[in-house]
Amino acid sequence: xxxxxxxxxxxxxxxxxxxxxxxxxxxxxxxxxxxxxxxxxxxxxxxxxxxxxxxxxxxxxxxxxxxxxxxxxxxxxxxxxxxxxxxxxxxxxxxxxxxxxxxxxxxxxxxxxxxxxxxxxxxxxxxxxxxxxxxxxxxxxxxxxxxxxxxxxxxxxxxxxxxxxxxxxxxxxxxxxxxxxxxxxxxxxxxxxxxxxxxxxxxxxxxxxxxxxxxxxxxxxxxxxxxxxxxxxxxxxxxxxxxxxxxxxxxxxxxxxxxxxxxxxxxx
Numbered sequence: 080x081x082x083x084x085x086x087x088x089x090x091x092x093x094x095x096x097x098x099x100x101x102x103x104x105x106x107x108x109x110x111x112x113x114x115x116x117x118x119x120x121x122x123x124x125x126x127x128x129x130x131x132x133x134x135x136x137x138x139x140x141x142x143x144x145x146x147x148x149x150x151x152x153x154x155x156x157x158x159x160x161x162x163x164x165x166x167x168x169x170x171x172x173x174x175x176x177x178x179x180x181x182x183x184x185x186x187x188x189x190x191x192x193x194x195x196x197x198x199x200x201x202x203x204x205x206x207x208x209x210x211x212x213x214x215x216x217x218x219x220x221x222x223x224x225x226x227x228x229x230x231x232x233x234x235x236x237x238x239x240x241x242x243x244x245x246x247x248x249x250x251x252x253x254x255x256x257x258x259x260x261x262x263x264x265x266x267x268x269x270x271x272x273x274x275x276x277x278x279x280x281x282x283x284x285x286x287x288x289x290x291x292x293x294x295x296x297x298x299x300x301x302x303x304x305x306x307x308x309x310x311x312x313x314x315x316x317x318x319x320x321x322x323x324x325x326x327x328x329x330x331x332x333x334x335x336x337x338x339x340x341x342x343x344x345x346x347x
Contacts, residue, residue, distance in 0.1 A: 089299045096271050096295035097288045104278035104287055123273055127294075130266035134301045137259060141308035144254045148311045149319050151246025156323035158240035159185055163331040165236065168229035173219035178335040180212040185328040187343025188244075189321040196251040196312045204343055247319075255309045263305070267298045 159181055166177040184205065192202035221230040274291045311319045338347050 085300075085303055088303065089296050092299040093292045093295045096274075096291045099271070100275045100278050100287055100291045101284055103275045104280055104284070107278050107280060109280060123270075123277070126266075126270055126273060130263075130270055130298075133266060134263065134298075134305070137255060137263065137305050138301065138308070141255060141305050144250050145308045145311045145319075148247045148250035151243045151249075152319060152321070153243070153323045155188075155240050155243025155247065156327045158236045158243060159324065160327040160330055161236045162233065162240065163327075165229045165233050169219060169221060169226055173221065173226075175335065176215040177212065177219070178331070179338045180208055180215055182328070182332045182335060182337045183339035183343050183345070184208040184212060185324055185331065185343075186337075186339060186341065188324050189328060190342045193312065193321045196248065197314070199252045201248050201251070204345075207345070208339075208343070250311050253309045255305060263302060267302065270298065271295060 163178065163181055166174040166181065168174070169177065187202060187205040187208055192205040195202040216233060219230065221227045271291065271294065274294060278287060307313070307315055307317065339345050
């Protein structure tokens with residue numbers, strides 16, 4: 080959805096900015112409102128630099144949280160695949176329930192928890208499989224040195240799965256605080272308003288429109304980038320999808336009974 084909305088928002092912002100400047104231009108004195116144009120340009124440069132630095136900082140911060148969410152999802156998916164291998168080693172009455180739990184956990188992550196994260200929270204169904212997996216593992220009875228080693232390794236992989244899930248859930252809620260959005264909005268408005276105040280009737284309309292149109296496009300695009308990175312699971316082309324978990328699911332769901340449906344809901 081954001082794919083086609085983004086250019087539309089940018090176009091609207093550019094049109095509004097140009098219209099506002101041309102409107103002001105039609106009402107300013109013949110020589111403009113500024114006696115010293117060079118001094119006004121200096122003020123504009125300072126204002127633009129402050130906003131650019133602030134916007135760059137927020138983009139870098141948002142990009143870091145976006146990368147943390149992506150890496151967490153990947154780490155979790157890899158851990159699920161490794162846990163499947165460990166369950167194979169445990170085998171029998173110990174490994175088979177764990178296979179089913181892992182399969183259902185992965186299904187619920189893909190089908191239920193990802194949509195839930197778009198709303199800002201986890202899935203209770205996924206959490207129920209975490210609990211069930213812990214209970215089934217506690218009931219496991221390893222036999223022999225090989226299974227005992229696998230039993231010990233399960234704890235390490237569970238840490239990776241848990242930390243990966245925690246990392247992606249942490250980014251389900253926006254990380255850019257509201258005050259920062261207010262500051263960015265004030266900065267963007269101040270820049271465009273100051274450019275409108277610099278309107279000059281002595282210059283052609285096209286020359287007056289081009290600079291503010293470009294600035295409006297860049298400012299709006301920058302704010303949209305922050306918004307997109309701050310919502311990593313939203314429905315846009317660059318959002319984080321459960322691709323890695325789906326790949327792990329494809330490798331673990333064959334040849335084992337699963338106590339859930341295709342959505343990960345328990346069936347028994």
